[in-house]
Amino acid sequence: MTQDGKLVLAGAPIGQAGDVSPRLRQVLESADVVAAEDTRRLRRLASDIGAEIGGRVVSYYDQNEVARAAELLEVLKDGRTVVVITDAGMPGVSDPGYRLTHLAVEAGIQVTALPGPSAVTTALAISGLASDRFCFEGFPPRKGGERARRLGALAAEERTMVFFEAPHRLADSLAAMAEAFGADREAAVCRELTKTYEEVRRGGLGELAEWAEKGVKGEITVVVAGFVPVAGELDIAELVAQVDRLAEAGTPRKQAIADLAKAAGIPKRELYDAVHRRTGTP
Incomplete structure (x- = not known):
């Protein structure tokens, strides 16, 4: 009652x-x-x-x-x-x-x-990225390994993604996103929304990570374009490349394969075989 x-x-x-x-x-x-x-x-x-x-x-x-x-x-x-x-x-x-x-x-x-x-919808609206479907992912994990695994699981997410991040961790997070999603994945870093020194930086994740290395202040919201699937082998090839990037960032290769296959909605064995054919390693 x-x-x-x-x-x-x-x-x-x-x-x-x-x-x-x-x-x-x-x-x-x-x-x-x-x-x-x-x-x-x-x-x-x-x-x-x-x-x-x-x-x-x-x-x-x-x-x-x-x-x-x-x-x-x-x-x-x-x-x-x-x-x-x-x-x-x-x-x-x-x-x-x-x-x-x-x-x-x-x-x-x-x-x-x-x-x-709302910083979430405000950043999404002014990012210039697709806003018809999106997901809010909050703050990425602080520890590098956990962050790589979390982002790896999102590598095949097709919706636009919105994150919060602390200014002193922004460069590391953008670099990790570039590893997981690709350096050319479009994104926008929105700083101090609605305030006097509001700033929006748009570009590829790799470019934005380099910019953030110089130091950034204020409240930060990051908007990242979703994964755009392509047909057949090109789709698998991109997933294999993402497995390689996650492995280089420290995520166990088997874990990267499992996360990406689940996110992409394909059998884990299919991606495992594609990785094995390209790299010769499990």
């Missing part, structure tokens, strides 16, 4: 405070509790948009999310309204929010969203 409480997932501006809607101001002023990823940034945002937060403000970030979600669930069960807001974008999308949402749904509590700007 649905409780009287309500959980509101509030999208925050990704750069410009002027992008907020009047509804955000309203919910911040009327909520019983506002759970913020960074309480100082919340208060700065409230000041910028002329909102006076009427309820209790609590922190809600990665390190305390599990314990805080349980506390906030009890507030919701008491029939109160809880707003979750992160530093930028939508709660639950590479930001805290999923755990509390899951608990609220299980408890039969109303969950609604106050949509706002």
Whole structure:
């Protein structure tokens, strides 16, 4: 049975405070509790948009999310309204929010969203790459081996892919993408979206990796074109080349074959045989 409480997932501006809607101001002023990823940034945002937060403000970030979600669930069960807001974008999308949402749904509590700007769809729209079908892959793994395996499994993904990345890891991630997808695969690096120093760099992954070596600052979203399958032997030849690139990057060859065959929807043995014929190795 649905409780009287309500959980509101509030999208925050990704750069410009002027992008907020009047509804955000309203919910911040009327909520019983506002759970913020960074309480100082919340208060700065409230000041910028002329909102006076009427309820209790609590922190809600990665390190305390599990314990805080349980506390906030009890507030919701008491029939109160809880707003979750992160530093930028939508709660639950590479930001805290999923755990509390899951608990609220299980408890039969109303969950609604106050949509706002999204770095994912903003970057996708301005990238110039196909936007009819896409997937969001979040942050690539930090460790090189794990990152190579994850990207290898995406090498035959036909949808446009959107990633987040920290500026100090951008060059390594772009280089790993060039290894997994090919240096000529088209991509766009979107930096500081909607902010004063917004920048979009477009080009092949290899070219972008070289550019990023000089150092990049700010919030980063990377958009990568999907794999374009070609007929017959050319399709297999490209997959074999991707196996070689992943192997050179440190992924075990058998693992690369398995990941790519699964992603491409072909029998693993077919790709294994093609690799063996070309390289003479398993």
